[in-house]
Amino acid sequence: MNESTSKGVNKFVTLADGTSLPAIGQGTWNISENPNNQTDEIKALQLGVKLGMSLIDTAEMYGHGASELLIGKAIEAIRQDVFLVSKVYPQNASKKGASKACENSLKRLKTDYLDLYLLHWRGSVPLEETVAVMEQLKKAGKIKRWGVSNFDIDDMQELWHLTNGQHCCVNQVLYNLGSRGIEFSLLPWCKQHNVSIMAYCPIAQGGSLTKQLLSNKVVSDLAKTKQCTIMQLLLAWCIRNGQVIAIPKAVNKQHVYENAQAASITLTEQELTLLDREFNPPEHKMPLDIV
Numbered sequence: 001m002n003e004s005t006s007k008g009v010n011k012f013v014t015l016a017d018g019t020s021l022p023a024i025g026q027g028t029w030n031i032s033e034n035p036n037n038q039t040d041e042i043k044a045l046q047l048g049v050k051l052g053m054s055l056i057d058t059a060e061m062y063g064h065g066a067s068e069l070l071i072g073k074a075i076e077a078i079r080q081d082v083f084l085v086s087k088v089y090p091q092n093a094s095k096k097g098a099s100k101a102c103e104n105s106l107k108r109l110k111t112d113y114l115d116l117y118l119l120h121w122r123g124s125v126p127l128e129e130t131v132a133v134m135e136q137l138k139k140a141g142k143i144k145r146w147g148v149s150n151f152d153i154d155d156m157q158e159l160w161h162l163t164n165g166q167h168c169c170v171n172q173v174l175y176n177l178g179s180r181g182i183e184f185s186l187l188p189w190c191k192q193h194n195v196s197i198m199a200y201c202p203i204a205q206g207g208s209l210t211k212q213l214l215s216n217k218v219v220s221d222l223a224k225t226k227q228c229t230i231m232q233l234l235l236a237w238c239i240r241n242g243q244v245i246a247i248p249k250a251v252n253k254q255h256v257y258e259n260a261q262a263a264s265i266t267l268t269e270q271e272l273t274l275l276d277r278e279f280n281p282p283e284h285k286m287p288l289d290i291v
């Protein structure tokens with residue numbers, strides 16, 4: 001798989017406001033840790049955008065702002081081609097704190113707006129205060145839309161009862177074939193309420209979160225049959241239903257090509273059943289997985 005054979009991402013997810021997003025985007029946790037790798041990391045992100053993975057996910061937390069700084073350099077000349085997502089720390093998600101945090105993120109990212117701003121996880125700031133400041137930031141043009149991350153179904157239900165809480169358009173949560181707990185109630189609830197799921201750790205951090213994904217014979221045989229890698233199979237599985245956007249992080253150029261190409265892999269009902277037998281869908285409510 002190389003540049004000439006790559007077709008780019010060909011599956012999309014539509015947000016509640018009608019915005020169409022590529023079903024595979026790019027994560028950026030743990031980039032920018034080593035200054036010697038910056039050039040490669042910038043090139044990887046730019047290549048990913050070129051291949052259709054135009055959604056880039058970051059957070060003020062990542063590298064204490066270093067991830068946003070690096071992305072700022074990577075997208076300076078292509079800002080209009082990118083759907084930029086950042087996240088506010090829960091302790092900064094207050095009226096004053098979020099405005100300042102957002103301004104700082106915008107500076108680091110060298111842009112004047114975010115396409116999506118997420119509350120990274122729930123903290124002690126009252127949810128209604130965070131919703132109010134998200135709405136203010138939207139009005140001021142600093143963010144186009146907002147969402148949440150690591151919210152389980154009870155948090156979503158609470159949010160839905162707040163003024164403007166229903167403007168939340170994305171919930172970013174951990175989801176992969178080895179970690180399917182959200183399928184019991186959160187995923188259906190989000191579908192019913194038009195909240196798109198953004199799957200973090202979609203390839204279980206290269207398999208290291210769930211080692212069985214790499215050693216499972218059904219998974220590796222199916223990848224062989226589909227003429228793809230296990231990671232591509234995991235991504236194709238993650239985005240199979242049109243509701244989930246996967247955001248794998250990849251710096252290795254080959255990984256970037258492979259991830260973009262994974263959007264072209266479609267799994268049949270029979271293949272999905274095979275995978276269900278190995279990695280069962282949940283039969284009861286499970287606690288939300290978090291890293």
Ligand code: NDP
Pocket residue numbers: 026027028029030057058120149150172173199200201202203204205206207229231232247248249250251252253254255256258259291
């Ligand atoms: P991922 O599941 O994306 O795994 C990343 C690892 O997989 C890297 O080591 C990468 O290597 C490797 N990899 C990527 N593509 C391939 C491939 N095709 N074949 C083999 N290996 C591959 O884990 P992350 O934890 O990074 O999650 C993704 C993103 O989700 C984060 O980067 C972040 O943006 C977001 N996130 C959000 C959280 C939240 O609380 N909201 C929590 C955690 C993550 P290499 O880089 O060398 O290519």
